[in-house]
Structures are given as C-alpha cells and as structure tokens.
Amino acid sequence: MTNIITINERINLQSSLDGGQAFRWHNNKGKYRGVIGNQVLTISNENNIIKIENNSMNKENLNKLNLKSYLGLGTNQDYLKIKYKDNKYLSKLINLNDDLKILSQDPWEVIIGFITSSVSNISKIKKCMNSLSILGGDRIGSSDYDYIFPDARKILDIGEENLRKLGFGFRAPYIIDASNKVINKELEIEKIIKYDYKNQLQSLTKVNGIGRKVADCILTYGFSRRDTFPVDRWVRKGLISNLGFNKNLNNEKLAEKARLKFKTDSAYIQQYIFYGEKTSL
DNA sequence: ACTCAGGGTCGAC
DNA sequence: GTCGACCCTGAG
Helix, strand or coil, X not given: CCCEEEECCCCCHHHHHCCCCCCCCEXXXXXXXXXXCCEEEEEEEECCEEEEEECCCCCCCCCHHHHHHHCCCCCCCCHHHHHCCCCHHHHHHHHHCCCCCCCXXXXXXXHHHHHHCCCCCHHXXXXXXXXXXXXXXXXCCCCCCCECCCCHHHHHHHHHHHHHHHCCHHHHHHHHHHHHHHHCCCCCHHHHCCCCHHHHHHHXXXXXXXXXXXXXXXXXXXXXXXXXXXXXXXHHHHHXXXXXXXXXXXXXXXXXXXXXXXXXXXXXXXXXXXXXXXXXX
C-alpha cells in the first residue's frame, strides 16, 4: 500500500491548484487538500520535492503516473522562456510564474465548474462547487470537503431549486441541462476526447450555458488540450493592452487569433496572462 | 444602505 | 453584431 508519493519536480501549488483552474483544493498552511478520482489527497512542497499523501477513508494505491498527469508534470515548459524572451510582457509573466502548471482534471467536474464561472469570481465558484459536492457527493475522507463530485444523475436528483439555494443563481438551469444531456447521451463525454477541435466546440456548446469561452476552458482543463486559448475579460485586457491585439475584435475572434499565433503554447500563455492580469503584475 | 463587479451566455432585434 | 437580462455575494 503506497500512502505517500514523492515527485522530484517543481510546481507552484497556489497558482496551479487554487488559481482558477480547479475549485476544490483547500489550502491549509501551504498544504493543499482535495480530491482526485475517488481519493482524498494532500499535496505539499518539501525541499522542492512534491509530496502527496493519501488521506482517504478507503485508501487505494496512488498511481504516480496518474498524479503526474493531473498535475501537468509530464512535460516541461521551460522552453517558453527562451521562445518568448524577446517579448517583454510575456517573458516577465513566464519568468514570474514559471512553476505554474496546467492541470488535467475530471471532465465532468470541469464542465460544471466553468458553467458556474460565468460572470462570477473564483471565491464564489469555489463556494458553489464545494456546497454542491457536499450536498450530492459521496464522502471519502474525514474533513469537511472530502467528497467525490456528484455525477449527472445525482445533480438531477438535487434539482434546479436546490442548486439555486446553494447560490448557483441563473446558472442552475444550465447545470441541469448539462446533466440531462449527459443522461440522454446528447453529450457523450468519453467520446469528445476523440473529436477534432471544431467538433469538440460544437458538442460542448450544445449545452445551455456553455459558449466559446467556457468550452475552451473545459477542453483545456478537462480534456488536456493545450492549443486552446480561452478569452475572458482578463485575457482580453492582456491581449489588447499588452500584446497589440485589435480592441475591435470580439472575444471569439481574439481566441481564434491567439490560438493561431501561439499554437500548442496557447493554454500556458493564456494562463500566464490570466494570472498576470488578475494579480495586476 | 447602496453601488459595483466578478474566468459569460442567451435570446431578441 | 449588439444589447439587456440573468442570480448572488463580498468589497468599498
């Protein structure tokens, strides 16, 4: 039984786990506790080595490869520093946040998380997502937030009115729609990974409450795409103010342009810009 | 108490 | 393509 795993790589836990990609990691004195799959884990940095502890009630063996994949550790993005060294704005952001990693999370939870993100803020998204998992999910650990995220069936059992009571507001019917479309197979999550980008967007945006920006986030954080460039209010600001993009373009056009420019660097560049603009670096 | 804005999207025009 | 509506909550 492997209850502790160490990985000799670097990650900024704050910006990666709690910077707006994922909404259910809880910081307790620098250690981040959260759920991956059906296990409760605590992740910390000790002497520049990543330490992952299993805190589940029913512990299963930790799989190092899966954990590395979740944490975006398989690949190294140091090359970005060199590639963009002549761009003052980007090189500053890259160097300031060089241990920021893009996670590969459970697609369903990401779908609900980013539907919830619409005109909201990170702290409120976290509140909603945690309340929902507590109300509808199976408890798998001893702490308040140790729950598996509820599946579509369980969310339908909870119902729109209860989602509104939890604070989801006008997003509640969107979440019900996503759940319905999963149940009746209008949205087949396990198939989306095989589609090309255009069809992925088309499938996801069939769901009420998922537009281009939310779909791009879902594809990035839930389906491991890295050639996606979600454009929100912050990223729009960065692209226009600091990278010379045309302010007359709408967010979808900006996303297309940025995606063409940055190709498979897109997801990282986008996240650097998001993080940078939000913390006004 | 009141205004404002926060990882947008939808439907009507 | 543009515009108002949409829920709620914490900050000022």
